[in-house]
Structure formats: C-alpha cells, structure tokens
Amino acid sequence: MTSQTVARAQSAVQPIVWTGEVLRLLDQRVLPAQERYLDCKSAAEVADAIHGMAVRGAPAIGIAAAYGLVLAVRADSRSFDRADAVLAASRPTAINLRWALARMRGIWSRSHDVAVLEKEARRIHQEDLSQNLRMAELGAALLPQGARVLTHCNTGALATGGHGTALGVIRTAHAQGKLAAVYAGETRPWLQGARLTAWELQREGIEAKLIVDSAAAYLMSREKIDWVIVGADRIAANGDTANKIGTYMLAVAAQRHGTRFMVVAPTGTFDPNCASGELIPIEQRGAEELTRFRGEAIAPPGFDAFNPVFDVTPAELIDAIVCERGVIEEPTAAKIRALLN
Amino acid sequence: MTSQTVARAQSAVQPIVWTGEVLRLLDQRVLPAQERYLDCKSAAEVADAIHGMAVRGAPAIGIAAAYGLVLAVRADSRSFDRADAVLAASRPTAINLRWALARMRGIWSRSHDVAVLEKEARRIHQEDLSQNLRMAELGAALLPQGARVLTHCNTGALATGGHGTALGVIRTAHAQGKLAAVYAGETRPWLQGARLTAWELQREGIEAKLIVDSAAAYLMSREKIDWVIVGADRIAANGDTANKIGTYMLAVAAQRHGTRFMVVAPTGTFDPNCASGELIPIEQRGAEELTRFRGEAIAPPGFDAFNPVFDVTPAELIDAIVCERGVIEEPTAAKIRALLN
Secondary structure, three states, X not given: OOHHHHHHHHHOOOOEEEOOOOEEEEOOOOOOOXXXXXXXXXXXXXXXXXXXXXXXXXXXXXXXXXXXXXXXXXXXXXXXXXXXXXXXXXXXXXXXXXXXXXXXXXXXXXXXXXXXXXXXXXXXXXXXXXXXXXXXXXXXHHOOOOEEEEEOOOOOHHHOOOOOOHHHHHHHHHHOOOEEEEEEEOOOOOOHHHHHHHHXXXXXXXXXXXXXXXXXXXXXXXXXXXXXXXXXXXEEOOOOEEXXXXXXXXXXXXXXXXXXXXXXXXXXXXXXXXXOHHHOOOOEOOOHHHHEEOXXXXXXXXXXXXXXXXXXXXXXXXXXXXXXXXXXXXXXXXXXXXXXX | OOHHHHHHHHHOOOOEEEOOOOEEEEOOOOOOOOXXXXXXXXXXXXXXXXXXXXOOOHHHHHHHHHHHHHHHHHHOOOXXXXXXXXXXXXXXXXXXXXXXXHHHHHHHHHHOOHHHHHHHHHHHHHHHHHHHHHHHHHHHHHOOOOEEEEEOOOOOHHHOOOOOOHHHHHHHHHHOOOEEEEEEEOOOOOOHHHHHHHHHHHHHOOOOEEEOHHHHHHHHHHOOOOEEEEOOOEEEOOOOEEEEOOHHHHHHHHHHHOOEEEEEOOHHHEEOOOOOHHHOOOOEOOOHHHHEEXXXXXXXXXXXXXXXXXEEXXXXXXXXXXXXXXXXXXXXXXXXXXXXX
C-alpha cells in the first residue's frame, strides 16, 4: 500500500473509538443529519448498540464485540461467558461477530488477563484496517481503466475498522484514477447506501449517483456496468455468500448483463463450518421497518411484511472473492479451502 | 362478471369523481395517512395534479386528462389545443394519457359540443372499470388454485377507473378463493406499494405482506412464487413493456426461478407506433425523490441520483399480456397486431 493510501484511510471517519475506558461508537442511525457518538460502558450496552444498529457492518460489529468483552471482564472477571453469550446473540447473520468472540475467548482462556484481552481487541481492530487496505489494492487491480461500478449497502469506513471492504476497493480505485462512474443502491429498508455510503463518498470527493435498489437491472441494460462490488456477512465453505438484502438480486441482474460480480471480505467472514448458503441463518427484522419511517406511517398500521435483512448469493454468480490473502476467481470449496489453509 | 364482482368494484375507493362541475381527485400523495380530495377546476389544475402525482396510474391519468379537456372547453371553447398540449406534457411515459387525449380530440373535432365531449370522458371512465373487471376474470383464470403471487407498484382502484389491472386480477382471484399468498413490493421511491396497494388490500381484507423491492429475488428463491402480476404504462408493438421502475428486475428474477410473469393492461396501453421498448420515453425525476423523504434529508444534501421512474421489460420475459380483448401468451408483434385489429 502507498503512504498516500494509508494517510487517506487514517483521515477517514472513525466509527469505533476505544478510549481505553469506554467504547465510543458513531451512532449510524442518525447519520447523515447528525454526527453523534454513543459511549458504551458495558458489554450489554455494546450488544444493544449492535442489535439496535447504532454500529453495523460485519467487520465493525466484530470489532465492537471484542471491545465489549474487555468492558465485561474489566468490570467482573467472571463475566466473560455471560458477555460472550449476550454479544453473540445481538445479531445472527454476520459470522465476523462470532469469529471475533472466538478469537477473544482463545486469548482469555490462555491468559485471564484484561490487559492481554484489551491488546487483542486493539489488534483485531488494527488488523481489520490493514486487511482492508490490502483487499482494496487487490480488488482495484481487477477493475479496468474507466470502470463503471455499482455497490450496495455500506461497506466503508463506517462498516469496518477503516477504509472499508467493497467501498475500500472503490476508494482505492478512485485514488488510482480508474473509475468513470460509481452508483450506489440506496439499500432499503435501512438506507445504508443513501445515508452512509453517500455520506462517505461525498466526504471523499468521489462523484457518484444513488439509485433505488430496483433500478439496478435497468441501469445495467442502459449502460455497461463493469462490476458490482459488495461486502459479505458470511461466506459458506462453497463460496455462497450472505450479504445485505438485495445482493442476490444484483447478482442475478449482473449475470444477465455481462456485469462481473465481486465480493470483498476479510478471511474472518468465511465460515468453514457452514457447507452452503441454505445453512446460513438469515436475520428477519420487524414489519415496522417497512411500514414506518422515522415514526411516521408509510403503510397502513398493522400491515404485515416479510423483512429478511440479508440474502444468499450462490457461488456460481460470483466472479471473484477478494480477501486479504488473495483473490479467489470463480470460487469453489476447494479454492476457498486452499486459500484459508 | 358476477354481480358480486360488480358490487365489490363499486364499493371500492373512488379516486376520480366527476361531479359534473369539477374533477375531484383523491390526493394519493398523502395516503394512507389522510383521505383528502383535490378539486380541479381547470385543465391546468388537472395537469398539475398529474405531474405532481396527486393522481397517478396509467389508466387513471388518462381518465383525469379526458375530464381536464371538458373543464378547458367549458371555460373557453377555443382552448382545446392549448389544454391538450398542457395535459399531454404532464407525464411522458404512460401512453394511456395520449390515447385518451386522442380519443377526446376525435370527438371534439367532429362535434365541438361540450356535452358530447363530457359524455365521452364519462364513457372512457366507465369503460375502464368494465375493462378491468373483464381483465381480472381473464387474469385470475391463469392462476392455479392456491396461487402465490407478487405485485409491484399500485395498479388497483386508485390507479384506474375502478377495480384495477394487476391488482384487479388479485382482487378477483381472492374473491374466487384462489390465492394462498400475496406479496407487494413497497415500490421506491414513491412507495406506491406500501402506501397505496397495502391500503387497498387492507380495505378489501386481503391478507398480504410487503417486501422491500430488492427482496423479490430472495423471496422467489425461498418459496415458490407462481406469478408476478404487474400493470403497464406503455406496451410497444413487439410486446416490450414500460412499467414502474423495478418491473424489469422482477422479470429477470422470475425467469431464473420459474415464476411466470403477467402484464395486465387495457388496449389503450398499446402503442402500435412504437416498434420496441428502446423507443419508449422513460421519465426521469429529480434526485430529491431519493435524497429527501417528506422534507427530511435521507442522503447528504446535493447528492446526485439516477432516478428513472419506469423501466422496460422485454417481451421475451413476459408469459402473458392480459387485456380486455383476451390473453396474449408469449407476446409477439404478430399476436399483438392480431388482437388489436
């Protein structure tokens, strides 16, 4: 990575700040209107922030959960198991959360030392940033000069330890002068694309356009989109990928239009214990996320909804998975196993 | 049609009421929170209501425009051409608007009699309801017992002279006890599905679930959806169909999942002068429809957007076009010509 890239990453927004005493989280529910931080002083507060989506994004919730364990054992050294359970239950789909908790458990079971545990949480946080910078270089290298790209949800500094996964590729490709057009799906129901990705892109001075999620196929039919670039919440052993609802639809549309499809995620996103996509638990959230908006009714009160907040894209629709160890083109179980081992 | 079906249609909401003096339009911008009518006293007011989407839906704007001409010539018998131009310019994509204006021009050029013109507007309105009831029977007959269906946007009584096109098929199929599940896409950016279709379904006692538009492909991968049922704003001579943004994406997803795809539209929706879908003008609306919601910022101020409010579904993805003259399966230019002539 160039020093310019590092400087760029370091100057970016800090959604997760560990003060040494408390975990300060940029409250992503009120962006872009307000930049407000929440101070979490216990694992329960961190779990609430994850469940309530004050902090979101698969890598970011893993990092937050790691610090949550530090807060727990600092208050009561016997509370590790209880805090671990509460944090693990805060959201079901992203495996990074479980991966970070398991890594912290490994350290704790060996040391029972809060200082060592805190160091491990800081390391998870720092590693995520450096992995993202590496993935961004690898992903950007796949793009042609003058690339036209579409992304979904928010996978930027706000969703990670910094720089971002899919949005990190876009950041780096932009810095390299490779991009001719950037589109971002607004990402209903939570509008991560409109509220968060657009905010990050604007702060970086990257020109881009929002689309409603359902316009992606039409966009591809009207102009050549080279790559769809997305993050991941969990990648099964065979490469099937769970990500924000709407990702699968983008992959189906991309296949029809000759648009390539890239998943950008650190190795902590792989779940070797999950053979294929059908086995990934998909979080369902309440109907109110569709029937109300900021407290106002946008559908008749009490109307029902089917609100899965993730979906599964089969490996056959994915052209490349980019992780910090390398690029897996046309992913298969064997290629993934080879890279992870 | 059964007398029960007629009674059902007549009891439904009346979005367009011609009092003989003014055109009263149910203001669809404030539904479902408020049921407020706008009184239009001139063609310019009707054009504003169409452009501003107080009244929307391809058949409904055709009907409203016909009454707009009556208001114009009643005030000044020399104003037909001016009113015609203003109304025709109010929205570009739906051909029904132009079709209704052309039909009114034919009558006016022969009679120059306001009473005759008014009678024609009432006839267009009444015919639309009876065409819808006929299409609903034809479309419902295509569904299997226990059908699971997905619709998009609003194509019900609110979008038409009554009963609805695609939603009319769902109404009639429900009355026949044929439906096992109904899903409705919320239809960003204007939320016609959440605000209007859900409201109509709830009033009719039809159980249904909303989905975010991007969840359609995932829904189809998780459970068998038999039919996607949509309306149309314009059907080209070869069967390519312009409809609400997101329709094309549904057709692409349907093809992958073995879900059939039905377009329901009266013959006034066909445009024989338009050879194929690329020639249909697609309305682009402002970025604010994506960056603001009810006056509040949901994206950074000034952020750009690509906001086409319709898209084009190629005929090859359409299994059946249902119009009041019959059903065209696997539409082609020849089959469409045969039905229209």
